[in-house]
Amino acid sequence: MSIDVVIIGAGHNGLVCACYLAKAGLKVVMVERRAVVGGAAVTEEFHPGFRNSTASYTVSLLNPKVVRDLRLAEHGLRIVERPFSNFLPLSESDSIRIGGGMEATQREVARFSKKDADRLPAYYERLDAVADVLRDLLLETPPNVGGGVRDLFHAWQAAKRLKTLPMKLRREVLDLFTMSAGDWLDRWFESDPIKAAFGFDSVVGNFASPYTPGSAYVLLHHVFGEVNGKKGIWGHAIGGMGAITQAMRKEAESLGVEIRLGSDVDRILVREDGARGVALADGTEIQSRCVVTNANPRLLLKLLPDSAGEWREPFENIQCESATFRMNVALSELPDFTASPGHQAHHSSGIIMAPTLAFMDRAHSSAREAGWSADPIVEMLIPSTVDDSLAPSDRHVASLFCQHFRYALPGGRNWDAERERAADAVIDQVTRFAPNFRGSILGRRILTPLDLEREFGLVGGDIFHGKLGLNQLFSARPVLGYGDYRMPVRNLYLCGSGAHPGGGVTGVPGHNAAREILRDRGRWRG
Ligand SMILES: Cc1cc2nc3c(=O)[nH]c(=O)nc-3n(C[C@H](O)[C@H](O)[C@H](O)COP(=O)(O)OP(=O)(O)OC[C@H]3O[C@@H](n4cnc5c(N)ncnc54)[C@H](O)[C@@H]3O)c2cc1C
Numbered sequence: 001m002s003i004d005v006v007i008i009g010a011g012h013n014g015l016v017c018a019c020y021l022a023k024a025g026l027k028v029v030m031v032e033r034r035a036v037v038g039g040a041a042v043t044e045e046f047h048p049g050f051r052n053s054t055a056s057y058t059v060s061l062l063n064p065k066v067v068r069d070l071r072l073a074e075h076g077l078r079i080v081e082r083p084f085s086n087f088l089p090l091s092e093s094d095s096i097r098i099g100g101g102m103e104a105t106q107r108e109v110a111r112f113s114k115k116d117a118d119r120l121p122a123y124y125e126r127l128d129a130v131a132d133v134l135r136d137l138l139l140e141t142p143p144n145v146g147g148g149v150r151d152l153f154h155a156w157q158a159a160k161r162l163k164t165l166p167m168k169l170r171r172e173v174l175d176l177f178t179m180s181a182g183d184w185l186d187r188w189f190e191s192d193p194i195k196a197a198f199g200f201d202s203v204v205g206n207f208a209s210p211y212t213p214g215s216a217y218v219l220l221h222h223v224f225g226e227v228n229g230k231k232g233i234w235g236h237a238i239g240g241m242g243a244i245t246q247a248m249r250k251e252a253e254s255l256g257v258e259i260r261l262g263s264d265v266d267r268i269l270v271r272e273d274g275a276r277g278v279a280l281a282d283g284t285e286i287q288s289r290c291v292v293t294n295a296n297p298r299l300l301l302k303l304l305p306d307s308a309g310e311w312r313e314p315f316e317n318i319q320c321e322s323a324t325f326r327m328n329v330a331l332s333e334l335p336d337f338t339a340s341p342g343h344q345a346h347h348s349s350g351i352i353m354a355p356t357l358a359f360m361d362r363a364h365s366s367a368r369e370a371g372w373s374a375d376p377i378v379e380m381l382i383p384s385t386v387d388d389s390l391a392p393s394d395r396h397v398a399s400l401f402c403q404h405f406r407y408a409l410p411g412g413r414n415w416d417a418e419r420e421r422a423a424d425a426v427i428d429q430v431t432r433f434a435p436n437f438r439g440s441i442l443g444r445r446i447l448t449p450l451d452l453e454r455e456f457g458l459v460g461g462d463i464f465h466g467k468l469g470l471n472q473l474f475s476a477r478p479v480l481g482y483g484d485y486r487m488p489v490r491n492l493y494l495c496g497s498g499a500h501p502g503g504g505v506t507g508v509p510g511h512n513a514a515r516e517i518l519r520d521r522g523r524w525r526g
Contacts, residue, residue, distance in 0.1 A: 003029050004525075005517070006278050006286055008265045008303070009294030009457070009496065011039025015248035016510030017292060017495040017517075019070050022255035024518050029286060030252075031263040031278060033457065036242075037249045039294070040456050040463065041505045043242030047443030050330035050397050051390050053240040055447065055456060055463070056505050057381055057399040058350070060225030060234040062244065063138065066507035075247035078238045080386055081227050085234065086197055087337075087346035089433040090355045095339040096193040097346060112191035123188050123198075128231060129169055130176050131224045134501075136161060138224070138508050141516055142475040142483040142500045151484070177470060181219045182211040182357050192356040199357045203377065203403050205463045205503065207323035209364040210357045214469050221468055221502065234350065238387050244505060268293075268303045273526065274490030290491040290524040292513065296320065296459040297466065297478035297487075297498035304489060311488035314479040318498070319467040320460035323367065325376075325405035326447040327423055331396040334382065335434030348385040353378040353429050363404045371409035372422055378402045378429045395442070402426050407449040407461045415450040422448065464503025465496055474500055485513040491524040493517050 005021055007014045010032035018028045036042055040055040059079055067073065084099030097108050102121060110117035143154035162170065175184060181202030185195045201222040202208070202215040209215070227235035237243045252259065264281040268291050275291040293300065298318050334347055354360050354377040366373035384396040391397045405422060409415065423446045431437045449461025458465070466472050475483035478498040485493050485500075495513035497503040517524075 001027050003027050003286065003288040005029070005290055005292055006031060006288040007292045007294060007495070008268075008278060009033070009039060010037040010249075010259055010261075011294045011496060012041045012245050012248060012505055012507060013496045013510035013513075014039070014292070014294030015245060015252050016066055016070065016507040017294070017514045018252050018257045019248065019255055020511060020514035021517060022252065022257045028257045029288070030257060030259045031265055031280065031286065032259065032261050033264040035261050037259060037261070038242055038245030040458065041241040041245045043240030046328045046445035047330040049392050050395070050443065051240065052328045052383065052397040052399060053242065054328070054445075055326060055452065056241050057383070057401065058234050059237050059241065059244065059505060060227055060232075061504040061506040062225070063506055063508050063511065064226065064229075065139070066511055070248055070251045070507075072244065072247040072251070075250040077243055077247040079227055079235045080238060081230065081233055081235045082349050082386070083345040084349050086200075086352055087340070087349045088193060088197055088352045088355060089337050089339045090193055092338045092433075095337065095346075096197060097349070098197045099349065109191070109194050112193050113189070116189045116191050116194050119188055124232075126172060127220070127223060130172050131220060131232070133162070133165065133169075133173055134220060134224045137474070138501050138506075139512060141485065141512055142477070144482070144484040144486075145475050145480050176216045176220050178213060179216045180209075180211045180213050181215040182209070182361075184216045184219075185210075185357070192358075196354060196356050196359070197352065199360065200352050200354055200377075200379070203360050203364070204379075204401075205322040205324055205403075206468065207321050207364070207367070207404060207406070209361040211361055212364075217470065217473070218468050221504070225504075225506075236383050236386050239389055240383065240387075241505065265303065267305060268489070268492065270304065270307055270489055274524070275492040289526075290493065290517065292493045292495050292517065293487070294496040294510075295457055296462070296496065297494055298459045299457065300487065307489055309488060311482070314481070318478055319469065319472060320462035320465070321407050321449075321467070322461065322463045323404050323406050324449065324452070324461065324463050325372070325402040325422060325426065326452070327400040327402070327426060328445045329398050329400065329441050330391065330443040331382075331398055331440045332442055333436065333440045334385070334396055335380075335430060335437040335440065337434045339433065347382050351380040351382075353380070353433060367404040367406055369410070371413065372405040372425075374425050376402050376426055376429055377404060378426055380430060400426055400430070405449060407453070415448040419446050419448050419451075465498035466502070468502050473502065477502060485509075485516045486520075
């Protein structure tokens, strides 16, 4: 049977795209460099007997339609909620907990400001109303600037939807898409801990100060998800993030998708009538009717060496640097926080070591000068507290996700020489709040921004396949003129996080790209 579609990369978006295409009756072959499917959403053993999500580590943005259509629950996927969202140790003796219901959060916030506690319900309501606007646009194909009548119609529909919003909400949409998270939060709250708890999301995968204009959007991007029907909540996939992509793999294979692992694509085969297959690094050629790439869009510059054109310059300019550092640690015991001693529910929440927005701002300025801050922003999750499949009994695994570690280090320094020192700084940070932490570490796996690029093909170490800035969103993702999943060469499509609506384990770019590919079926089948 001849191949209709070759997909470069078997990240979660590639898998989602493959499933929809195969369901429509197409013969799909996926070619993946790594030895396992899932891209940045995988679970691997990193120390004998200890497994954990390797890169992405927590779930919320995964689209419910994708979960249903791909029958992920039937393939064994189970997502559990955390008892509450976040725990922030603030000092040796004080901390704040967010989540576990409105009343519990209000009680906690009132310890710092009664006024802030009173404003909380309105804050959540407003953020959710704006997130709804975003949720509405997720499954849409952005209108392509300079496109034809269909794009004009799309643009008109999107504008019409915004026009139905009350003016108050329209202003809020504008502010959240353009302002800094810090300025926006200063409007709502007066106490530092609550601003830090909410503002943290604005610097996750975003090399910026919380006071950098545009950072409020990144905060919003992290709240459009849901877990088990509850909006804005983050949860844990039992078995780690690899459980999501293994469930997707099962669905893909049941639909007849062929997945070839250990297959590194060297270039896309371009004939007179467009993309018609791929050539692997070992010289094998695979012919197909159309080609879809799940990889970072900037990699097209390498994959299309002979395709000249005006598209090359804007693709070279795609901003890719989330400045993130990721580490897994195997633990002999749980960290004992001086501000909240003993083993309690906070061990199952997202533990954020960044007590104020000013602290995050300083980490950003230090990283601008020195490559990374010796006083880094660290989030820690300990998934083994809710999932006994990851570590031996009485032992634990923790995911450490750290912000503001630049891909390019100044002064000719390089990550291979600096990896261990940066990891030690991260461990020191946690040990400041939980003194037994350093001594409890049995093993660690470090991923610097350079490792993320080498291991996962994440250009510049960018976790989202491109910055989530206003110049790289919606019709401008990955670049203006190519916002509708169709790439510069005929019969070539983008289905990864570099396309609308961007990064995160959402499955949405894969879903939307498949729809466009099927719309064009007559064209590329020729
Ligand atoms: C450290 C880290 C932490 C994160 N944390 C979270 C989180 O907690 N929650 C969340 O929702 N999101 C998180 N993210 C973001 C999220 O994981 C990504 O946005 C998402 O997984 C990207 O999925 P994708 O399918 O678009 O691309 P990818 O997962 O990047 O998949 C692309 C695939 O293409 C393959 N490939 C590339 N080039 C070639 C080639 N030439 N030939 C063959 N194959 C190729 C790659 O090997 C890869 O498997 C995180 C990401 C990272 C890196």
